[in-house]
Amino acid sequence: MPSASALRLEIERTLEHRFPAALTPAPKTIYEVAPIGVAPVDALLEGGLPVGAISEVTGPESSGRTSLTLAFLAKRTEGGQVCAWVDAGDAFDPESAAASGVSLKQLLWVRCRNERGLTRSKPWTRLDQALRATDLLLQAGGFAVIVLDLGDMEPAHAMRIPLTTWFRFRQAADRTRCSLVILGKTTYAQSSAALVLESAPFLPENVGGTVWRGCKFEVRRGRQRFTPQLATSRKPPASAWSAISAWEVKRRA
Amino acid sequence: MSSELYACVHAAEFPAQALLRLRTDLQTQPVAVLDGPALQETVCSLNRHAVRRGAVLGMTKLEAEGIGGLQLLSRSTEVEAAAYAVLLECAAKFSPRIEAASQGTGCALVLDIAGMELLFGPPEKLAERLRDQMATAGFRVSIATSANFHVAQIKATATRGIAIIRKGDEAHALEKLHIALLPLTEEQRETFASWGIRTLGELAALPKVELVKRFGAAASDWRALAQGVARHTFQPIEPAFALKEFYDFETPVEQLDSLLFIGARMIDCLVARAVGRAMSLASLSVDMALEGGQVHHLAIHPAVPSVDRKFLLKLLHLEMGAHPPLAAVVSLTLAAEAGQSSKMQLGLFAPQTPEPSRLDVTLARLKAIVGEDRVGTPVLEDTHRSGSFRMEGFVVYAKPTVQEAGNPRMALRRVRPPHPIQVSLHAMKPVCFRDGDTRFEITAVYGPWRTSGCWWSQNGWDTEAWDAMAASANGETFGCLLVLDRMRNEWRLEAFYD
Numbered sequence: 001m002p003s004a005s006a007l008r009l010e011i012e013r014t015l016e017h018r019f020p021a022a023l024t025p026a027p028k029t030i031y032e033v034a035p036i037g038v039a040p041v042d043a044l045l046e047g048g049l050p051v052g053a054i055s056e057v058t059g060p061e062s063s064g065r066t067s068l069t070l071a072f073l074a075k076r077t078e079g080g081q082v083c084a085w086v087d088a089g090d091a092f093d094p095e096s097a098a099a100s101g102v103s104l105k106q107l108l109w110v111r112c113r114n115e116r117g118l119t120r121s122k123p124w125t126r127l128d129q130a131l132r133a134t135d136l137l138l139q140a141g142g143f144a145v146i147v148l149d150l151g152d153m154e155p156a157h158a159m160r161i162p163l164t165t166w167f168r169f170r171q172a173a174d175r176t177r178c179s180l181v182i183l184g185k186t187t188y189a190q191s192s193a194a195l196v197l198e199s200a201p202f203l204p205e206n207v208g209g210t211v212w213r214g215c216k217f218e219v220r221r222g223r224q225r226f227t228p229q230l231a232t233s234r235k236p237p238a239s240a241w242s243a244i245s246a247w248e249v250k251r252r253a
Numbered sequence: 254m255s256s257e258l259y260a261c262v263h264a265a266e267f268p269a270q271a272l273l274r275l276r277t278d279l280q281t282q283p284v285a286v287l288d289g290p291a292l293q294e295t296v297c298s299l300n301r302h303a304v305r306r307g308a309v310l311g312m313t314k315l316e317a318e319g320i321g322g323l324q325l326l327s328r329s330t331e332v333e334a335a336a337y338a339v340l341l342e343c344a345a346k347f348s349p350r351i352e353a354a355s356q357g358t359g360c361a362l363v364l365d366i367a368g369m370e371l372l373f374g375p376p377e378k379l380a381e382r383l384r385d386q387m388a389t390a391g392f393r394v395s396i397a398t399s400a401n402f403h404v405a406q407i408k409a410t411a412t413r414g415i416a417i418i419r420k421g422d423e424a425h426a427l428e429k430l431h432i433a434l435l436p437l438t439e440e441q442r443e444t445f446a447s448w449g450i451r452t453l454g455e456l457a458a459l460p461k462v463e464l465v466k467r468f469g470a471a472a473s474d475w476r477a478l479a480q481g482v483a484r485h486t487f488q489p490i491e492p493a494f495a496l497k498e499f500y501d502f503e504t505p506v507e508q509l510d511s512l513l514f515i516g517a518r519m520i521d522c523l524v525a526r527a528v529g530r531a532m533s534l535a536s537l538s539v540d541m542a543l544e545g546g547q548v549h550h551l552a553i554h555p556a557v558p559s560v561d562r563k564f565l566l567k568l569l570h571l572e573m574g575a576h577p578p579l580a581a582v583v584s585l586t587l588a589a590e591a592g593q594s595s596k597m598q599l600g601l602f603a604p605q606t607p608e609p610s611r612l613d614v615t616l617a618r619l620k621a622i623v624g625e626d627r628v629g630t631p632v633l634e635d636t637h638r639s640g641s642f643r644m645e646g647f648v649v650y651a652k653p654t655v656q657e658a659g660n661p662r663m664a665l666r667r668v669r670p671p672h673p674i675q676v677s678l679h680a681m682k683p684v685c686f687r688d689g690d691t692r693f694e695i696t697a698v699y700g701p702w703r704t705s706g707c708w709w710s711q712n713g714w715d716t717e718a719w720d721a722m723a724a725s726a727n728g729e730t731f732g733c734l735l736v737l738d739r740m741r742n743e744w745r746l747e748a749f750y751d
Contacts, residue, residue, distance in 0.1 A: 037661070038661050060729065060731070061666070061729075061731045061749050061751055062730070062731035062732045062733075062749060062750050062751055063751065064751065065751060066664040066665075066666055066751035067661055067662060067663055067664040067751065068661070070661075070662075070664050071661040071662075074659075079604055080603070080604045081604040081605070081606070082604075082606050082607060082649055089666075090667070090669045091666040091667050091668070091669070092631075092666075092667070093640065093664065093665040093666065093667045093748065094631035094632075094633055094642045095633060095639075095640065095642070095665070096662070096663075096664035096665045097631075097664070098633060099662050099664075100659075100661065100662045100664060101659050101662075104630060104631055104632065104633070105630060105650065106650075107630060107631070108628070108629070108630065108647045109628075109629065109630065109631050109644070110619055110623060110627070110628050111623060111627040111628070112623055112627075113623050113624050113627060129622050129623050132622050133619055133622060133623065136615050136618050136619060136622075137615065137619075139615075140607055140608075140611050140612060140614075140615040141605075141607060141608070141611070142605055142606045142607030142608060142611075142612070142649075143607060144604065144605070151666060151751070152666070177605070201729070201730055201731075202730065202731070202732065202750075209699075210699065211699055212697075212699045212720045212732075214663060215663055215732065215750070241661065242661075243660075243661040243662055243663045243664075244660060244661075244662055244663065245662065245663050246662050246663070
């Protein structure tokens with residue numbers, strides 16, 4: 001009587017011309033992740049945002065998506081790495097970034113120009129400028145994180161970005177080991193995104209008093225293409241986290 | 254026993270060679286160089302293709318224009334000076350002792366190569382390497398080596414290619430050369446012609462005393478030159494090392510591609526000269542003389558000194574594209590500052606950072622897309638004014654500033670420029686506001702936070718900030734920063750909390 005392993009080997013050999021290694025599970029690739037620095041969200045994502053892939057942080061205004069992204073940048077610049085923020089809407093606030101702990105010296109900020117400032121020889125819209133800038137930065141390599149900030153962009157406009165652009169970005173990010181974070185109101189990268197984080201509208205924390213002390217946010221894992229390890233335990237699909245105001249930190253310090 | 258040994262480098266038709274050095278497209282075409290005052294211009298120099306077409310020195314411009322296909326260029330002393338510096342630079346790689354010995358339209362340099370055998374081998378090898386070096390720099394030269402200074406000079410002037418004259422063969426090497434190579438006046442030349450003396454060998458055979466009786470003391474020197482025994486005291490020049498290239502356009506140039514065509518060749522020459530001294534180009538300074546007398550200046554500062562031609566040309570391209578000249582360009586000058594070759598020791602565990610040269614090109618491209626002042630690193634201003642910062646150039650530091658990331662904090666998203674809004678107050682506090690046609694109810698508000706400053710200048714501010722939680726009619730809630738400009742009594746929506 002043949003043993004189970006011998007039987008499996010025989011079946012696989014028989015089906016080899018149609019299904020290579022039919023009964024052997026495919027080896028799981030373990031993808032590198034980088035922690036965001038917000039413990040509940042890191043726990044939700046089993047480590048953090050993927051390195052060398054596209055992550056999307058989506059949500060309406062005041063949903064904590066910018067705070068979360070800045071926390072990620074702060075964590076990456078803490079390790080001496082260089083990051084870039086491609087700002088399609090010119091909405092980035094350096095003071096908030098500094099308060100979040102981002103080392104501004106290690107941050108390249110690309111501020112896309114208003115349509116009014118366009119010249120005849122360079123008739124590119126803000127979205128076009130942002131995509132070109134992201135493409136250049138991804139090709140240059142060496143950036144640990146590139147944030148493509150489409151947070152103020154109307155979804156109707158950003159949805160027109162061709163899928164080939166996202167494919168190209170995904171390949172470039174993989175090649176240069178860069179975490180490309182797309183900040184938007186909804187998902188744009190579709191199948192090219194390795195991870196989608198959906199932020200819910202904010203919940204004011206400690207309403208009342210004289211000073212706004214912080215906010216509680218809720219984030220949900222919308223899509224996770226790669227898991228860092230085999231999913232043996234069930235993680236909650238959503239997680240709550242809170243951010244405190246900059247002056248609150250100063251007061252405590 | 255004399256240990257003297259000289260090599261003479263002679264670049265014939267130097268005005269033409271200097272102009273064609275940077276114009277590779279004209280090097281295979283007949284070219285004549287015109288010199289002289291307007292309407293009296295004559296051909297002062299020409300290349301061999303022009304000679305084959307029938308052009309000769311001294312032709313008037315009208316006669317030269319009659320030759321089909323002949324390209325006519327104007328002589329430029331600046332171009333010749335730049336080319337001479339390059340020639341000198343190349344020669345200095347073979348000997349530190351160089352004497353200028355130019356005559357007429359040719360450019361000649363005599364190198365003292367005594368004792369250079371250990372470095373460059375026998376004179377034949379040295380001459381070949383010297384010729385190759387000159388060819389790389391864009392010059393066609395003839396070279397002669399001899400133990401006698403004047404013999405090397407005369408032989409290099411009179412012949413093409415390489416001539417190696419052994420010690421004792423000087424007179425034999427010169428005997429068939431024409432007597433016009435000596436510094437004679439027209440009258441003296443006619444006298445020799447009437448005697449039937451046409452070569453240096455014939456002159457060398459004349460009796461010294463009889464010759465001096467008829468021509469004076471100078472005749473003794475001519476005879477010594479013809480015999481190859483004239484003595485010379487070497488007077489070396491000390492060329493200053495300056496990386497500079499100049500090109501004077503025939504007609505004003507408007508197109509960027511045409512400028513870059515010449516610019517590329519100039520960069521090649523500058524890089525080759527810098528590499529010859531084991532150095533790199535730390536910065537490039539570009540001066541474009543424009544029609545109307547103005548000068549358009551550009552400066553390129555790579556993050557690290559470089560000798561990468563393509564990289565430097567790309568930076569030049571992007572810089573010219575970002576700051577194009579406002580009029581047609583008459584002449585182009587490229588000056589470079591030499592720096593030490595870039596060497597960087599990377600750590601095995603150091604974080605990956607952008608490669609400096611690629612980052613330079615990327616930043617220049619980004620500036621071309623979004624604007625010069627919209628790419629860089631934000632630096633916070635030392636002021637209490639909300640949202641004030643300035644942009645500085647992005648630099649990757651070898652030792653980054655390590656800043657500890659703390660707890661997550663509420664971030665602002667700025668509205669640039671701030672929206673003017675209409676705010677309704679109750680008990681001195683905002684209760685609702687209208688942005689365009691949309692009305693927002695304020696569910697909670699914190700403030701006011703008053704700041705003011707710079708009241709002594711026109712940039713003064715006096716504001717009252719409110720942190721507000723607002724809700725729209727369809728139930729969307731958000732946090733925002735409302736600011737009352739007390740100087741203008743105007744409400745603005747400055748930022749959203751996100």
